[in-house]
Amino acid sequence: MDEVDNVANFWERLKQGMARTRTGLGDRLRTLFTGREWHEDLWDELEEVLYEADLGSGTIEYLLGQLRKKVQQERPKTADQVLQQLFEVMVAELGEPRPALTLDPGGPWIWLMVGVNGTGKTTTAGKFAYLLQQQHKTVILGAADTFRAAAVEQLVEWGRRAGVEVVHQASGADPAAVAYDTLRAARARGVDLAIIDTAGRLQNKVNLMLELQKIRRVVEREYPGAPHEVWLVIDATTGQNGLSQARIFMDSVKVTGIVLTKLDGTAKGGIALSIYHELGIPIRYVGVGETAQDLLPFNPRDYVRAILGDDNEPSR
Ligand SMILES: Nc1nc2c(ncn2[C@@H]2O[C@H](COP(=O)(O)OP(=O)(O)OP(=O)(O)O)[C@@H](O)[C@H]2O)c(=O)[nH]1
Ligand SMILES: [Mg+2]
Missing domain, CATH: 1.20.120.140 (SRP54, nucleotide-binding domain)
Known part of the structure; x- marks a missing residue:
């Protein structure tokens, strides 16, 4: 296309x-x-x-x-x-339009997915893997959400769909160890990108925040300068409440970009306007469904036009 x-x-x-x-x-x-x-x-x-x-x-x-x-x-x-x-x-x-996502040579680039329980981290990791695989990049996924066996299975299924390898251990394993294995595999295979999925974390679970920081430290130690992206995944259906929950991640990990998911399931899509205003981090992707293709780059003008406009043309 x-x-x-x-x-x-x-x-x-x-x-x-x-x-x-x-x-x-x-x-x-x-x-x-x-x-x-x-x-x-x-x-x-x-x-x-x-x-x-x-x-x-x-x-x-x-x-x-x-x-x-x-x-x-x-x-x-x-x-x-x-x-x-x-x-x-x-x-x-909504800020300046974001440049299209490209992976420069010289990887592996390391990304982390973070966010509150159920916002769409695993799904978005799978969608990213699919998107980049379509662009002929080699990707590896790391299942560092080890709390639930189902979480690993879910990522493995996404790996199958996207045609990429998934690094995982048994449920209950140390998430930082899975992150470490993922980076090792990424280096050994010479992939362009490693995406590490993490567990859903609530803001009052201090120990879980510490664990996320531990994953981050492992990544930093293995690859100075990494993680190159930390994607904070926010569920649009949760409105202001989701936004205040997301804020805790801003304090605990250095977030570089936001993915706003489930825009398709809500009349609260206006929340995007609050996110940039309140968090100061741009939304770079939006999720508009559950399939691999339902991840779209975020363009501020198109977004407002989709709400308010009466014409049928995209802005570019
Ligand atoms: N309609 C719609 N559903 C989505 C979207 N993104 C994710 N979902 C669904 O939301 C549910 C939760 O998604 P997950 O990817 O499991 O969320 P998570 O953040 O990994 O959840 P935990 O690992 O439990 O914290 C799943 O049923 C997804 O299919 C989206 O953009 N639109
Ligand atoms: Mg998950």
């Missing part, structure tokens, strides 16, 4: 995946603004819609503050014009 097809395809899948957020948040905003005179009373209504979309007070205040500035400067007559301004404020709120 060439680049143009890919972009169109991503856009279709994003739009489809975000249908619930579009009908929830998007339709409410469009109804609020379309075909009306701009009126001061609309501020309150707008605020209410944003609250109901679970954007969180900090993000909402900031968005409204930015929008007020624009309204004061540009003095729009119609609410449609304000909607257009809101569109731009939201895009700006």
Whole structure:
């Protein structure tokens, strides 16, 4: 598939995946603004819609503050014009578009998957493996979630689907030892990328955080400069609650990028706006389903367009 097809395809899948957020948040905003005179009373209504979309007070205040500035400067007559301004404020709120993911030569590059219980770490590790395998990179997966036998089996199944090797030990083994084995195998096989899956961890489980730090130390010791990416996986369906749980990882491990999963299962997809505002780490991928192809690069303008836009074209 060439680049143009890919972009169109991503856009279709994003739009489809975000249908619930579009009908929830998007339709409410469009109804609020379309075909009306701009009126001061609309501020309150707008605020209410944003609250109901679970954007969180900090993000909402900031968005409204930015929008007020624009309204004061540009003095729009119609609410449609304000909607257009809101569109731009939201895009700006999500930061710069991220460069496409590429693996430079000189690997193995080492990635860690971290995040709260059930957010989609294992699934995303599998999707990444599949994606990079499609790009003719060699990948190895490490099953450092050893708490449950099922967790290992799940990653092995993803390895089979993606056609990549999975390094694992019996359940109950030391996760740092599995990480170590994975790095050894990565070096021995000369792969481009090793992705280490870790267990779901809740913020009050201090010992589990320490264990994650132990995995990190093993990786750092084996490969100075690694891990090259630490992906914090956040479940969009959990809204503000998921965001506050995710914050603990920011303090414990150095997160480099966020994957926002399950956008397809929620009307709370507006949470992406809070994530960058609150955590200061860009969302780089989104999950829009359970299959290997359901991982899309995150483009701020396309994302806002999938919620608010009325046209059918991707932005690139
Ligand atoms: N609809 C949808 N489901 C997803 C997505 N990503 C993951 N899932 C599903 O969410 C569930 C949990 O995913 P896992 O990958 O097991 O999550 P995890 O973070 O590894 O879970 P633990 O290892 O238990 O902490 C599975 O049923 C996945 O199929 C997504 O983008 N969309
Ligand atoms: Mg898992």
